[in-house]
Amino acid sequence: MSIDFSQQRIKMVDSQLRTTDVTSVPVLEAFLEIPRERFVGSASPALAYIDEDIPVARTSQGPRYLMEPSPLARLIQLADVGKSDVALDVGCGTGYGSAILARLAQSVVALESDSHLAEQASAAMAELGCSNVEVVTGQLSDGHATRAPYDVILINGSVEEVPQTLFDQLAEGGRLVAVEGRGNAGTARLFIKTEGVVTGRRAFNAAIKPLPGFERARIFEF
Numbered sequence: 588m589s590i591d592f593s594q595q596r597i598k599m600v601d602s603q604l605r606t607t608d609v610t611s612v613p614v615l616e617a618f619l620e621i622p623r624e625r626f627v628g629s630a631s632p633a634l635a636y637i638d639e640d641i642p643v644a645r646t647s648q649g650p651r652y653l654m655e656p657s658p659l660a661r662l663i664q665l666a667d668v669g670k671s672d673v674a675l676d677v678g679c680g681t682g683y684g685s686a687i688l689a690r691l692a693q694s695v696v697a698l699e700s701d702s703h704l705a706e707q708a709s710a711a712m713a714e715l716g717c718s719n720v721e722v723v724t725g726q727l728s729d730g731h732a733t734r735a736p737y738d739v740i741l742i743n744g745s746v747e748e749v750p751q752t753l754f755d756q757l758a759e760g761g762r763l764v765a766v767e768g769r770g771n772a773g774t775a776r777l778f779i780k781t782e783g784v785v786t787g788r789r790a791f792n793a794a795i796k797p798l799p800g801f802e803r804a805r806i807f808e809f
Contacts, residue, residue, distance in 0.1 A: 592624050595636040599623070599656055603638050609660045613668075617690040618660055625711055626653055626683035628704070640796040643681050646701040648799035651680050654743060658775065658793040659684060662741060662764045665777050665790050668692050672738035677753065678727050678798045682708030682720075684743050689717040696734045697722045700800065727800045730756045737761055744798025745773050754778065754785045766793045 596619050604618060624635035628643030630653075635641070640652040663684070668674060668691040676685045679697035681704060688695045689712075697712070697720055699705040709722045723731055728750045730740075736758035742749065742765035749765050757763055763778040763785075773794050778787040 590624075590633060592622060592632075592635070596623065599636045599638075603657045604660045607657045607661060609657070609664055611664045613691055614660055614664045614687075617687045618656065620690060621683065621686045621715070623653075623656070623683060625714070626681040626686070628653070628681050628707065644701065644704055646704070646799070648700065650796075651678075651701070651704065651799075652744065652796040653680060653683055654795055658766065658795050659687070659743075661791060661793070662766070662775060663687060663691070665775065666739045666741060666762045666764045668739050673734065673736075673758075674739040674741065675731060675734070675737040675756070676741050676743060677730065678743040679708050679722065680704050680743060682711045682722070684741060685720050685722075686711065686715055686717050688739070688741065689720045692739065693719065695720045696731050696737070698727060698731050699724055700727050727798065728752060732756060740764070742766070742798060742801075745769055745793075745795050746798055746801030747803040748801065749778065750801070754780070757785065759783070764790075766795055769797055770794055 624632040644651045672692040674688045674692040674695045676697045679685045685697035705724045712720045730753045735756035740763040745766040757780040766773045775790045775793045776787045
C-alpha cells in the first residue's frame with residue numbers, strides 16, 4: 588500500500604507546526620510544498636513526517652540528522668526571512684532546510700562538511716528546481732565567507748556555542764538562529780547584528796540533535 592505523502596505533509600503542518608505557534612503563512616506554505624520524504628537519506632521515507640529528529644547518515648565527524656519539523660519551522664519563522672534575503676544554511680545535510688529557505692529567500696548558500704551529503708543535497712535541489720540554492724562544502728564552523736555577508740544564517744542542529752566567525756558573516760540587520768545546548772537544556776536563540784554589534788535573546792526551548800564541529804573548547808584546570 589502506497590503512502591500519500593501529500594496528506595502526511597498536511598497532517599504535519601496541522602498537528603506539528605500550527606500547534607507550536609508557527610503562524611507565518613509563507614513558512615507554512617513552504618513546509619506544505621517541499622517533499623520531506625525526499626530528504627531522509629538512509630532512513631525509510633515512511634519515517635519522514637514523524638515528530639522526531641531522523642538519522643540520515645553517519646559521517647566521519649559523527650551522526651547527522653534531519654531536524655524535527657516543529658523546531659526547524661520555528662527557527663525559520665524566528666529568522667523572519669524576506670524575499671530579498673541571502674541566507675546561509677550551516678550543516679544543510681540532505682538539504683531539506685535549504686529547500687524550505689529557497690521558497691522564502693532570494694538565494695541560499697547550503698554549507699555541508701560531508702561530501703556525500705553535499706552530493707545528495709545538490710541532487711535534491713536540482714530535482715526540485717531550487718535554482719537559487721548553491722551547495723558548497725567546507726568546515727561548518729567557518730561558515731562561507733565568499734558569499735558573505737548574509738541576511739539570515741540558520742544552524743541546522745544544536746551547538747554548544749556559536750563561533751564568532753559566523754557572527755562576522757552577518758550583514759547589518761542580519762539574523763542568526765540557533766539552538767544552544769544539548770538535550771532538554773537546548774534553547775533556541777535569535778541573534779541580530781545592529782551597528783556592528785551582535786546581541787541575542789532566548790526564544791524557546793528545543794531539544795534537537797547536535798551538529799558536529801561546534802563543541803566548546805575545553806579548559807584544563809589544575
